[in-house]
């Protein structure tokens with residue numbers, strides 16, 4: 001199958017990315033499919049693989065997405081946790097420290113369309129009266145949640161999710 005942004009068609013597994021294409025991108029998108037397998041199995045079907053915002057706002061007769069929650073960011077957080085365990089299962093890809101991975105993943109969360117709904121984690125820097133970088137309390141909240149999500153899963157959980165997903169959707173898949 002070919003995954004083009006959010007769609008899949010017959011053929012080899014592949015992804016298109018607007019950034020540097022590498023194996024990390026593949027693992028991130030695979031982690032999204034496994035997150036769907038865990039939270040909403042109907043959406044884990046590669047042919048149903050897409051994201052949508054449930055709430056819209058009309059401006060001058062046009063409908064625009066208007067997220068009312070931070071559910072998309074929360075899904076991204078769960079996905080980063082699955083991706084972490086997938087990468088950890090491959091020693092060759094595991095060239096990073098967990099803290100570095102979480103810091104980068106939390107920083108990327110600010111790109112989510114509903115990030116403005118993410119709550120702020122009380123900042124010790126703020127309490128000390130120091131200047132806190134823009135969005136840092138929200139990024140800190142994401143980092144805390146990513147760590148919790150990583151701890152709530154094991155590598156075996158993720159491999160089991162992959163096997164369940166691949167048995168259902170990839171008839172000739174080999175295990176991770």
Ligand SMILES: [Zn+2]
Pocket residue numbers: 028032076079
């Ligand atoms: Zn993602």
